[in-house]
Amino acid sequence: MDFKPTYTPEQEAFRKEVRSWLEAHVPNVEGDRDSDENYAKYRQLGRDLGARGWLRPTVSKDYGGGGLNFEQSVILYEEMDQYGLGLPPYYDSGGWLGGASILVWGTEEQKQRFLPPIFKGEVVTWQLLTAPEAGSDLAGTKTDAIRDGDDYVINGTKIYVGGSHKPDMLWTFTRTDPTGPRHKNTSWFMIPTDTPGVTIVPMDLLGDGGEGIGASVKNTVYFEDARVSAKNLVGGVNNGWQVATTHLELEHGGGGSIGRNKWFERAVQWSKTEKRNGRPLIEDAEARDRLADIFVLTEVSRLFGLRNYWMNRTHQKMSYEGSQSSYYRKLTGLDITTNLQELFGPASLINGGGFDFSEGTLDAYHRSAITALHPGGTADVQKVLMARRMGLGRDEAEAAGKTVE
Amino acid sequence: MDLSLSETQLMLRKTVEDFIARDANRDKLIELQQTPRGYSDEIWRAASELGWVGMMIPEQYGGGGSDFSTTAVVYEALGKGPVPGPMFSSGILAGQVILQAGSEEQKKQFLPSIASGDIVATLAMTEPDYQWGPAGVRLRPTESGDQYVLNGTKLFVYDGHVADWLIVAIRTGDGADDISLLMVDTKAAGVSARKLDGFTTSESEITFSNVKVPKANLLGKVNGVKAALDRALLYATPILCAYKVGGGQGVFEMAVQYSRDRVQFGRPIGRFQFVQNHIVQLVNHLDAARWTLNEALWKLDTGQDARVGVHLAKTLASEGYRKACDYSHEVHAGTGIMRSYGLTLYTRQSRSLYAALGDPRYHRKQIANLIETIE
Structure with missing residues (x-):
């Protein structure tokens, strides 16, 4: 049993490379790490890391990851930790969980379309699961996505969402068959935040859920006739409960x-x-x-x-x-x-x-x-x-x- | 990083499990717990011949020379039995004390016969007003030429009633650490041993009445064994933890099985969330003990400072084994307290071994003392 990776000379060289790169690129910030100004600096760091494949080190290069091995990922993790920054992305839990779910459940076309921007740090994603009517009983969500031509029309409300700086994409759990059998009537969507009908309102809460950058606020997200392409439904119609097992496995600490x-x-x-x-x-x-x-x-x-x-x-x-x-x-x-x-x-x-x-x-x-x-x-x-x-x-x-x- | 067991370790574990299934299965252990000695010749012979007693003693002294992690795999499997006997007291604890504190001659004299199981040795440190550590050692011998003369009592000595040799901690000065270690033959005139009955396993009372012991039987120097004793305890304690983790695993598996088999109100009781909660808490205690132990073993095997890790592991192994049994009893209710069922084999140990080598309060205090060393 070995609690530390055994590093080869090549891996030690990799650590040196990571360390000097981080020294040059991790922003010097003063005061609140989550202010608009400081957040912008950390976002830029994410893009820079992503460009090197270091934001998602073990994910395949085919989808914008680093294609690195386990030991290299540990090195990156440890070196980032020296700055109080976590991997997977310190500001992007939605991209982490949504990306992992798309990797397992998305079509090849969807992987090519959604994953590189996430893994390269180009976009930020929030995950939208909890609803006023559906907390622990996730399957009871009443955020409805109803097929209309090539689109789905979404109505409903999600709470305890995201953070303090607006994201690009919303990884969203919906009900696609309101009268269908439980656990066989839900689906996931990747929804651009700028979709008409999407409104984000900060919540007034006791405090945030952690120390992540961009985590100091939670929001309510309202969908009012928000129209999303059917191509953005991930993992199959009414198969959302299966897709959720991947998302939740990781979110639960797996x-x-x-x-x-x-x-x-x-x-x-x-x-x-x-x-x-x-x-x-x-x-x-x-x-x-x-x-x-x-x-x-x-x-x-x-x-x-x-x-x-x-x-x-x-x-x-x-x-x-x-x-x-x-x-x-x-x-x-x-x-x-x-x-x-x-x-x-x-x-x-x-x-x-x-x-x-x-x-x-x-x-x-x-x-x-x-x-x-x-x-x-x-x-x-x-x-x-x-x-x-x-x-x-x-x-x-x-x-x-x-x-x- | 690799947190899995090696092929060799998995094979060793299988050997212990096969032995338990054949010669130390639950039915046999239930019978044994009623006997005066508490274990069988089959157990002691297997543990000696298969090398489990002497596995941590270096090869040059007739042992197996195993590392900490591998020794722990075997003792965890023994604890899961839970296989009774003086394997730990003699082969691990006494073996380590002699190895760390003894002269070359003493090591050659005692370690091979401890490893082979020909003699049983145990550490006699604590006394009637129980306090773990050197400060609790008050048995002060008188001197008579080249002999010490012992009068007094050592209490809560594990396996003292089956031991051939006792490593007796004696007070030889007024400073807190002014203690010495004396090898005492239990056949010497004036030594008597009595097993302590109750909610105990192998605790015994040792009485010394004008027992004359040659000064040559000192392990190491007078007032000069504290560091050696600390090392021996640092190396032996995690193996006791492994035994306890094995016991925790045993009561966990019993609880999971019972949650499936026992039907009340028309459904398996494991479907009731209060019952589930007991097993969740049980496995959390078990895993906390297991993973702190694993990291401490790794530190020892790689030559790092493992003091805090061992105190942490012992804190959680003592607390965890006790709580694991408590929760398993909550799941098993009336069934669990029937001696014929087997759960109480573990429960008895979880109490008896709670304070062995120091209780959780003692070990937390040691962590507090070592805070500056934590990186």
Whole structure:
């Protein structure tokens, strides 16, 4: 068992190449990473990465990916992580999930048309699944797409969508046969955002769901007689539930992640500068116990992510691991914020105004740990999925959704 | 990066599983738990002859010289049995303490016969007012020429009642780490051992009454064994964790099967979400223990600083095995508490081994002490 890739001299040379390229291209930003100005810089980085095939390193070059191997993807991931930027694209979860779904379920024509712009970083895509009437019960969506000539006409509302900067494409789950049987009446569309009848309105929420660039806002998207070409229906008419298994497998954590233990590192750093009774917190035995507790929680999340990354990229047969990682992260996120509040006290809630040693980072985390309970399926949904994958009360365990990356 | 087991490791695991199916299956283990010794000659002979007892002892001392990961594969499979016996206490723990603290002569004297299973040795460290670690060692010998004289008690000594040799931690100075290790022959006059009954596995009480031990039986130097003992514990602890992870896997598989077989209200109970929740929590505890352990084993095998990793793994293995059993009992309800069913074989271990080599609170504290070393 080997927890780190063994790199060949060629791969070490690749790391050097990546490192010096990133040094030259990752923008220097000050203040809010999500301001219009800074976002534009990060988008440009995405295009530059995409042009080299580094935005989607393991995807085939035929569709605009990098055609790189597993070890090279890990190198890119690790080097990007040094800048607090994730791969798959740090600003484009819709392109990540939609792209993966199109790779599995799209026609060759659709792959050629949709994938290169996504994988080269030319477009940004949001995913639209949750509706006011259909959250955990995704199949109950009432966003209807009704065939009319060569087009479909879409009406309905999606919520908790996207981020703070308008996308190019909307990867959207719809109902194409309103009276048809459940799980056999839905379809997915790639919808250009500038389609007439599409309106985006920011939501007023407790906080965002994470630290991704462009993630500081969620939106409601209204479709009013929005007309979309039938050529943009992906994965077959009324086959949307099958397509969703790919999308959801990845969104539930099946893709995994590799990265450092960010929250523990931050907590240790702040413990060196924050004081209690005139002494740095890190010298206080109780405070160190809380740091150890944070370490225990965060290490498990890190290792679940690492395991899933390896399983996914090396095509191991997966079962409940994706949802387990998601569930664990959601639940321990709340425990971690409790520990952070015990560690740093009331100042951990303050944002601005002079007592804010974390510059709003902790306030945002206290909020996002709560907000993060629902995206990609609630904690309860993850448990239901785990139960199916383990085959509890069933003769056969449910298979994991198909992904090809 | 490759998180899978090697071909050799998979074959070794199969060997253990085949042995369990034949000579240590659940029916046999249920019978054995009622016997005074708790394990059978078949088990001890197989574990010795197939090399599981001595697998972590270097080849030059008659062992198998296996790495940490491979040893863990075997002990996980044994834990899944759960196969009882002093394999860990003697071959792994005592073996490591002698290897780390002993002189060349002592290694040659003890390690080959430990590896072959001809003798059983175990570490006797804790005492009636239980505290893990050197600070809890208070048994202070008197000196008489070239002999130590022991009077007192070691308590919660795993497998002490079947041991031929005890590695007794004694207090030889007033500093916290001023302890020494003494090899004591259990046949020496004045040594008595008694198995402790209760919700225990192999805990025993060792009483010393004017026991005379040559000073030549010291492992290493007086007051100079702390570092060696730390190393031995660092190397042995993850193997105990592997045994516990195996036990967790055992109760997990039992719970999944029972969720399919047991029908109430006209449906398999695994269809009820409260029941599902028990098994979800169970597998989360199990996997947390498994993957922190795997990473710690890899660090040990690659010569990295594994101290924090081992404390983390032990924290989660102790907590995880205990919780895994709790949740499996919630799933099994009344069936689970029938001795004839087998679940309690594991539950007993999850309690008995909870504090072995330090409880989770102790290991969390060690992580807290080592925060600056975490990269």
